[in-house]
Amino acid sequence: MGFFLETLIGGLMAGMLYSLVALGFVLIFKASGVFNFAQGAMVLFAALAMARFSEWIPQWLGLESKLLANLIAFAIATACMFALAWLIERLVLRYLVNQEGATLLMATLGISYFLDGLGQSLFGSNVYQIDIGMPKDPLFLFESMFEGGVLINQEDIVAAIIAACLVALLSLFFQKTSTGRALRAVADDHQAAQSIGIPLNRIWVIVWCVAGITALVAGIIWGSKLGVQFSLTTVALRALPVVILGGLTSVPGAIIGGLIIGVGEKLSEIYIGPLVGGGIEIWFAYVLALVFLLFRPQGLFGEKIIDRV
Amino acid sequence: QEQYLPVLSYRTGPYAPNGTPTANGIVDYYKLVNERGGINGVKILVEECETGYDTARSVECYERLKGKNGGAALIHPWSTGATFALTEKAPVDKIPLITTGYGRSESADGMVFKWNFPLLGTYWVAADVIVQAIGKKEGGLDKLKGKKIALVYHDSPFGKEPIPLLQERAKMHGFDLQLLPVTAPGVEQKATWLQVRQSRPDYVLLWGWGVMNSTALKEAQATGYPRDKMYGVWWAGAEPDVRDVGQGAKGYNAVTLQHGTDRNAPIVKEILDKLHAKGKGTGPKEEVGETLYLRGVVSAAMGVEGIRAAQERFGKGKVMTGEQVRWGLENLNLTQAKLDALGFKGVLRGPISTSCTDHVGSGAARIHTWDGSKWAFSTDWFDADSQIIKPMVKSTAAKYGAEKKLEARPAADCSS
């Protein structure tokens, strides 16, 4: 029982971390109809910037304080992501107005290759560290109730809290601002949106900036967990089932989806895995998402897919 | 005339942190040989090709480089997956494959795998040494009875290599072997470590590569699994694996491929002197002498010595062909004195001598342990138990030969 609880909590935590990456996908899709496969690359790029600047800044400025260095690095990394957003709009998106989803998707794949190369050549391809003082050691709860207690990872808790805050913020952004509505309009029909004066360019820069920040936050958390290195990009693949399960257009969906996937894959790996040789969690996550989709093709909270003649 | 030695390396992608220092080591060693005046005067021509640790790209690199500049005399595939693919191609092209400490374990049998040279040790050697080390720690191999050992492994041919040997050992000593695969590249291991926490194995063997290693150590820390009960393969026991875990990895052990980290070895000093001091070095100076760097150096040295041995027979100061180098690699006889003379004093243990039947040449390794900031040897040498490994090699290789309908190498082939 204690172990089951532990698995459950572990799954929830892992799910929160996926949500963080999933959020980036949802944001951009919701606001521009682009399925951004560069999200993984953006996470890596942001994390690399953060890690390297927090390493370089003390060298350049002779700073002592770790906190200050981290803050400056964060600011610079944010600036990098903003610049990136601006460049992407300027050089890519602007020329792809009104193109089909597949084309846009491909363009983001191109961007992701570019970012992978750029990130590594600017910042190197070693393992780097982000140290924002996350607690690493385990915490044991309910030791009186269960033998060995229930293990909780402190780092995960911090990450989960950050993810929750981010989601709350973003939901507000979408619901309370008129930009929110404009974003959805853009996602529906670029041309019509243009025709009534929604400035696509600006909108896209805004969205990609926001997505850049989410990528940075995800990058910092995953990076401080895993070390900043190329493999961070593969985290995106683990977040994808979350995105479709929750619904491509739903911010809360990303969270709920994350929790379901997180718990589902951990439970399956631990309780079914041993029977079939293990290593099933990743495809199980996808199959789980697929099963949900069979009942709700637009994901749990996604906007209904319109199909009318 | 130059001896052309292509290098398949990966300096980008998921395995770049581990691939880069290794490649630096190889290239530096070749440069050093040239500085020293070449192999009996024959200079080495180096060319790198980026594989990204991807098998298909490795094959492309191999095809691209094998015929260039008079033909590649030997190839280090630097990936077990690529080794499998190239094993099928090398006999056709007559290019020996050197797989120091990786590749297929059964390729130790030179009678079947004529072109493969898993010099210094195979994964079965590694696994065997680890089991012995654990046995020693417990106070005897018989104490392993009833113990539980988990193998957390990279879910690929590389990760699966040790399983047959461990199963064999488990049968012998009566310990329980729990298999926990980790899907490559291994960024998400929560479930694995929850399972470890649930089944509480006495030891965890870590057969990882790249990001999987540090992630495993971090998860171990997060789930409170004692790091000193963890033993890694030699590809999970280098600086990139533990550096950013820092104190969290303290006590973690890994088997070595003879050498560990050694910044003071004569060879390292020589490289620093002759190359890095003059700005001719590859990669950062600080990493010279670290485990993976040294691995590259050692592997490169094996190839160079193979060429030297070939020259002894086929003509000193000449460029050797792949076939000739193969003979050289098969007739290595590196005594401790020779190794010391090359600068490997304290790094490699002689004799390393190969033969037609034995393409490994040695079977000894030590354990080193991370103390929070550096690797240090923590045990003496262990010799892998050839009583166990030999028959396994023989039967597995024979099975391969039968499947491929290979004709047995005539005894005469060995002396030619």
Place this chain on the structure above:
Amino acid sequence: MFYRENGQFKTSYRADQQIFPIAQDRWAILALLALAFVAVPMLASDYLMRAILIPFLIFSLAAVGVNILVGYCGQISLGSGAFMAVGAYGAYNFFVRVPGMPLIPALILGGVCAMLFGILFGLPSLRVRGLYLAVATLAAQFFADWMFLRIKWFTLDTPSGSVAVSNLQVFGLHLESAVSKYLFCLSILAIIALLAKNLVRSAIGREWMAIRDMDVAAAVIGIRPMYAKLSAFAVSSFIIGVAGALWAFVYLGAWEPSAFSVDYSFRLLFMVIIGGLGSIMGSMFGAAFITVLPIALNQLLPFVAGLFGMTVSTTAVAHAEFMIFGGLIVWFLIVEPHGLARLWSIGKQKLRLWPFPH
């Protein structure tokens, strides 16, 4: 001026329904085939054939398969790597388990395995659509990865899980030399591409495209979505499966599941989109772009840098390769979102008008 169909009157619908209705095109394609079958084997180096042309041919084949599903039927799939894997392992099992199994039937049976697998994972497409489906098809990918790693039976219980084939023969001829392998792949590609072209310009092809463009309307004129989608999955995964088997048998020789990783799924999707959705020819352009470009860049960059007196490290080359590759993809999409095939046809259209601007 010269490239016109003027004066080429069609006297029957059959003539008008030809694949290349314009005579100049027919000549061009014949010349191309002659070049590919005769000149290339005579002129190309071993390396060119082994490391570039063979992968190009095999990926062209796979891309043709993917294009049928994605380009013609509109079902975006990221499971292509899995279909390749199933084709490869299927063919392998038939090849080694059945004594005396010749190569070509083994390849075809591999394709059939992939087809069944494709149909199975195509079933969700009846309900799930668009990007949701695209992501969901990754389930096939990861499942196949797992299956071939974990179910020992498929790999004949080899402990490492890596399998190999050797001694390939076709009609008693050894498939060993680069030329023979090249010609073998080329023939298979030529045949399958022709069959695929026939399919897409027949009734079934129109059903696929109808489903892609407007499925409700398609249903109203009597097209069964289920049949259309599943047949697209079947045909597509069959072709991809054969390509996978070729990749494993002819190119790699020995392989493990990671030889068919997600990466390949993405790369294949790349090929068809860069090449042009809904174009058989485009699949080949795309395959050429994606397989040849990185290798070409890899070899060209040091050379170019050398011209400027710089030496670049392999690291820098690899990174630059990523960046240029990504950049070129974006650039091509901007120039022509409908892919190289469309660029090609626009070029032809211009040629038709030439020397007049419009």
Place this chain on the structure above:
Amino acid sequence: MSTSPPIVLNVNGIEVIYNHVILVLKGVSLNVPEGQIAAILGGNGAGKTTTLRAISNLLKGERGEVTKGSIELRGERIENLSPADLVQRGVVQVMEGRHCFAHLTIEENLMTGSYTRTDKAEVARNLEKVYTYFPRLKTRRTSQAAYTSGGEQQMCAIGRALMANPSVVLLDEPSMGLAPQIVEEVFEIVKDLNTKEKVTFLIAEQNTNMALRYADYGYIMESGRIVMDGAADDLRNNEDVKEFYLGVGGGERKSFKDVKSYKRRKRWLA
């Protein structure tokens, strides 16, 4: 016609090419004076939509471009402005074929129309105005646009454009799919805005009869060229226009049933 009002829109000999190869407009010139209603008439494929797209700069998304000529808004060259800039300057296009935002409700659709307006009270007023113009929209305000009828969507598209308080409106086939009395209403609205708020209109329309009744000036297009233009009244009395565009050649309106033959040009396999 004594003191001619200033020209708002001046299109000067533009050529438009789609996809780098298809030449569609071959030197179209027209100008629309302030506070007037101008109509572009012409058959299918004449290039009406293309002309409007060229003005509102929506060609890019269709991979078309203006290769020759100039377009001026109140004397300012506008070829390089973004569509959003044009809306800021008061030029709004109602696109052919509705283009409502499918996932947004009718009301949300209308609200997006006021994206460029910042004054909340004004927006509310506009919304009320649109609802009084199109009561049907009010009853369907909470439905997603995709699930409303064709005519309702058309009303929504027109209403959405009006939400921007435009000074120049480009209407592309406003009457399409609307019930007759709504068509009438739409044109009444146009007239109303034109006289009361001095809004300038450029209307591409197939319903020639309606268009010429309300417009001040008309242009007739055929395969990418303006073939005839003139004051609406003149055009209405032109025999050719009567015959081909108004269907009243030779005096009486012919019954659709009695149109016996249509021009059959036999071509074989182009």
Place this chain on the structure above:
Amino acid sequence: MSTKKIGDVILDVQNISLRFGGVKALTDISFNVKEHEIRAIIGPNGAGKSSMLNCINGVYQPQEGAITFRGRTFKGMNSRQVAEMGIGRTFQNLALFKGMSVIDNIMTGRNLRMKSHILLQALRIGPAQKEEEQHREFVEHIIDFLEIQAYRKTPVGTLPYGLQKRVDLGRALAMEPKVLLLDEPMAGMNVEEKQDMCRFILDVNDEFGTTIVLIEHDMGVVMDISDRVVVLDYGKKIGDGTPDEVRNNEEVISAYLGTSH
């Protein structure tokens, strides 16, 4: 006026009701269509005309009511069955296959009649090739008939609106339907084009004996060419009869026609 023979009831709609959540698109609608006639459905925007066609067509499943077609009664069919029985249609919001050429679009209309096996199609031999040619010939007739020869091989997505409407009609005609449902076929056309379109419709009606159900907002057209008219308003039937009867129906005048007509 006309000399054509109007036959028995071919399509009978009985008490159809259709709801979408709270929206009542159709309430208890009954009417019939006789063989060979041109039957118009008119009504204000949002009255439920298109929904009615969608019900007949199997795109929507009405909650209540049944439809009898040639003596067989159905309560909800799928589109495929409907197509097989010989009901074709065009769409109000163009539902063409955008990426396909005009020929291919119209050829899809023949798909129901193309039976050769997929393998034969791949090899393009024997019956498959013959079939392809036969149907192509039929389609060429339609193309000729609709005067869109010049656009044969153009992707329909780039055609101007009016021509797309014609292609849509062509596709429906290619099915050689017994009953043809037309949803605003003349929207976006000028008078000349409408005249042509009327001609097409009358010719189809005459030459092939196709029964036609027509939705149209142009009263001139409706009153001129239809035999009988149904009027819907807010999902209810408010009138049914010959053009003249309908024209003089008070309720219809106030709801739809207005006084000006």
